[in-house]
Amino acid sequence: MRLLLAEDDQRLAAxxxxxxxxxxxxxxxxxxxxxxxxRALPDGLPYDVLLLDWMLPELDGVTVCRRLRDIGxxxxxxxxxxxxxxxxxxxxxxxxxxxxxxxxxxxxxxxxRVRAALRRARYAESPTAExxxxxxxxxxxxxxxxxxxxxxxxxxxxxxxxLLVQLARHAGRVLVPEELLTAVWGPEYREETQHVRLYVSRxxxxxxxxxxxxxYVLTRPGIGYLFAPPE
Numbered sequence: 001m002r003l004l005l006a007e008d009d010q011r012l013a014a015x016x017x018x019x020x021x022x023x024x025x026x027x028x029x030x031x032x033x034x035x036x037x038x039r040a041l042p043d044g045l046p047y048d049v050l051l052l053d054w055m056l057p058e059l060d061g062v063t064v065c066r067r068l069r070d071i072g073x074x075x076x077x078x079x080x081x082x083x084x085x086x087x088x089x090x091x092x093x094x095x096x097x098x099x100x101x102x103x104x105x106x107x108x109x110x111x112x113r114v115r116a117a118l119r120r121a122r123y124a125e126s127p128t129a130e131x132x133x134x135x136x137x138x139x140x141x142x143x144x145x146x147x148x149x150x151x152x153x154x155x156x157x158x159x160x161x162x163l164l165v166q167l168a169r170h171a172g173r174v175l176v177p178e179e180l181l182t183a184v185w186g187p188e189y190r191e192e193t194q195h196v197r198l199y200v201s202r203x204x205x206x207x208x209x210x211x212x213x214x215x216y217v218l219t220r221p222g223i224g225y226l227f228a229p230p231e
Contacts, residue, residue, distance in 0.1 A: 001048045001118065002026045006036035006064070007080065008056055016051075019107035020114075033059025040068055040075065047075055049117050051110075054081030054092065062095045069096035074157040076117035080105075093198045098159045099185075116186045121158040133168050135228070138207055138216055140168055147207070154206050159184065163199050164207070167217060172229030174220050200225055 003020060007013040008031045020027045028047075030036050033056035040050055050068075052061035059067075065077050079092040082103040089100050098120070099113050133140040137150040145161065147154040156164065162184045167175065177196040181189045189195060200219075204211040218226055 003049050004039055004047045005029045005051045006056055007053045023111055032057045033064045037064045049114055050075050050077045052079055054079055062092055065097050066095040072155045076121050078113055078117060090194060120162055149207055160203055164203055167227040171227040174224045174226045176224040
């Protein structure tokens with residue numbers, strides 16, 4: 001597994017590099033956002049996970065993440081930051097990060113988060129013999145892990161894809177946030193309810209013609225979310 005670590009605190013970067021390398025991962029370390037963005041572009045060597053510090057020089061980690069998502073890079077992103085306020089966490093997730101790890105943290109916690117990101121990515125790549133799910137102009141090809149709307153491909157990150165599949169496979173049934181968190185992120189994320197709200201919002205922006213008036217992913221206030229049952 002190849003990881004890109006972007007951290008401007010060189011002592012912390014060295015510690016994390018050593019811990020991750022000893023765990024068997026190949027790690028490349030950069031110390032500024034512009035270098036991180038350049039390394040993660042699609043024409044470079046592929047990474048399995050990107051670890052981005054928020055307060056990077058030149059380009060901050062949130063900007064790097066947002067720009068990568070804007071050009072279709074779907075590699076899982078884990079934000080590392082000393083900014084622990086809820087609004088900051090929301091900003092990072094809304095930019096396209098898959099997870100958020102506030103400092104200070106220990107290497108074991110970081111490695112657990114990396115493993116969780118890799119599990120979600122493997123799920124999005126695992127083969128299946130299920131048929132294509134079609135509803136309106138939205139199609140989910142489970143075998144090819146491809147989503148399209150009106151015949152045009154929709155680019156989803158592994159986490160976005162896993163959330164959509166979880167909802168579609170239970171079309172017509174309301175899923176509470178804790179259930180979605182356990183199924184998509186893992187049982188250790190059951191308290192991270194903002195993950196679901198933000199990812200549903202991101203998913204709607206990609207698959208709905210009018211995200212403000214969704215026809216596929218619906219909200220049941222105070223309960224949870226459901227994929228509208230096909231007629």
